[in-house]
Amino acid sequence: MAYETLLTAREDGVLTVTLNRPERLNAFTATMMNEWLRLCDEIDADDDVRAVIVTGAGRGFCAGADLEGGGDTFDSGGAAVKQVPRDGGGRVTLRLFELRKPLIAAVNGPAVGVGATMTLPMDMRIASEAARFGFVFARRGLVPEACSSWFLPRVVGISRAMEWVMSGRVFPAAEALEGGLVSRVVPADELLPAARALAREVVENTSAVSLALSRQLLWKMLGADHPMEAHKIDSRCIHYMGASADVREGVQSFLEKRAPRFTMKVSADLPDFYPWWDERSFS
Numbered sequence: 001m002a003y004e005t006l007l008t009a010r011e012d013g014v015l016t017v018t019l020n021r022p023e024r025l026n027a028f029t030a031t032m033m034n035e036w037l038r039l040c041d042e043i044d045a046d047d048d049v050r051a052v053i054v055t056g057a058g059r060g061f062c063a064g065a066d067l068e069g070g071g072d073t074f075d076s077g078g079a080a081v082k083q084v085p086r087d088g089g090g091r092v093t094l095r096l097f098e099l100r101k102p103l104i105a106a107v108n109g110p111a112v113g114v115g116a117t118m119t120l121p122m123d124m125r126i127a128s129e130a131a132r133f134g135f136v137f138a139r140r141g142l143v144p145e146a147c148s149s150w151f152l153p154r155v156v157g158i159s160r161a162m163e164w165v166m167s168g169r170v171f172p173a174a175e176a177l178e179g180g181l182v183s184r185v186v187p188a189d190e191l192l193p194a195a196r197a198l199a200r201e202v203v204e205n206t207s208a209v210s211l212a213l214s215r216q217l218l219w220k221m222l223g224a225d226h227p228m229e230a231h232k233i234d235s236r237c238i239h240y241m242g243a244s245a246d247v248r249e250g251v252q253s254f255l256e257k258r259a260p261r262f263t264m265k266v267s268a269d270l271p272d273f274y275p276w277w278d279e280r281s282f283s
Contacts, residue, residue: 006039007057013050014196015043021056027066027224033088034038040095047265050208051199052099054122055106055192061131064113065089069168077136089114089146097121097147097219100266102202106195107131112170117144120151123215124198124250127173127182128191134170156180207246207262209269212235218279230273233276240271246252 008196016037019026022140044048079178095120101120111119119125121228122191135152142154144165147187158238164171173185202211217237221230231235231268241247246264 001214003039005029006035008039010049013199014053014199015049015051016053016055016192016196019054019056019062020058020061021066024066024068025058025060025063026056026115027063027068028089028118029066030088031113033092036092037095040099044100045267047208047267049101049276050203051102051104053104053106053192053199054119054189056107056111058132060109060115060154061107062113062115062118063110064115064136070105071263087145089117093121093146093148093151101208102199102211104195104198106191106192107133107173110134110170113140114146117146117148117151120148120155121219125182126184126194126198127176128188129134129173129185130188131173131176131182131185132170133164133173133181134168135164136168136170137167139168142224148180161173163213179219179271182245193246204259207250207260207264208266209244209246209264210241212270213241213274214268216275216277222245234277235271236271240273245268 003020005019005021007020009016009018019032021027037206043052092114103124105119105122105125106125107119107125109128109130110130110132113136116133116135131138135144135148143149152165155161156164156179164179173182176182177185204265217234219231219234224230244264246262249260249262
């Protein structure tokens with residue numbers, strides 16, 4: 001895995017991805033977008049990657065879109081363009097949303113604009129005391145991007161989402177914690193150890209296939225209009241996993257009071273109804 005804007009390091013089933021443009025506070029570019037999309041495909045295909053940590057190089061997490069191009073940075077042609085181009089940040093967040101592995105954001109410094117919104121489809125977010133967050137779009141004449149109008153209210157609630165978007169202000173990690181954007185705030189030197197401890201708990205104790213299914217069950221049900229929708233699909237998942245080698249191992253290891261040795265692979269052992277959200281019927 002060699003990239004221009006991303007660094008990757010693997011240890012004991014945990015892949016750490018570092019946004020790597022420290023001279024620009026890891027600002028987001030088209031190159032970073034394309035590399036994220038390629039990396040996600042590689043992560044999903046690699047059964048040795050069980051959990052992913054995302055952090056930033058240097059003193060920032062991600063300062064948002066790179067504004068080096070000046071006032072024309074976001075100009076894609078307006079009315080002259082017949083087909084509206086897709087938002088690059090949204091392409092990344094949608095791909096992260098579909099990822100089959102758990103994602104942990106370790107926010108080490110400023111996370112502004114797309115630097116904040118790219119963390120929203122991640123499953124766990126922890127922050128350094130040095131972290132700062134900002135949904136600054138209205139202060140730049142823009143609107144929330146990267147699907148954040150869907151993600152942010154679901155993560156923190158509509159009132160807090162509106163406050164942060166309408167003011168466009170940058171706020172400290174303590175406010176992010178109080179508002180539910182992150183689950184914990186730790187001293188800077190404890191951030192990556194804390195993220196790695198979370199990742200190790202995943203790697204050492206859980207079934208990869210169970211987590212791939214569980215991740216999508218929880219995310220996809222955020223948009224369901226009735227609990228029956230959850231009942232339909234979790235019944236299918238329980239039926240499938242209930243006859244699987246991983247469930248037998250999970251129960252047996254519990255009874256024998258030992259660590260489990262799960263063998264099922266995300267690349268090969270997901271049920272044939274996955275991805276179920278593409279289906280229109282339940283049978």
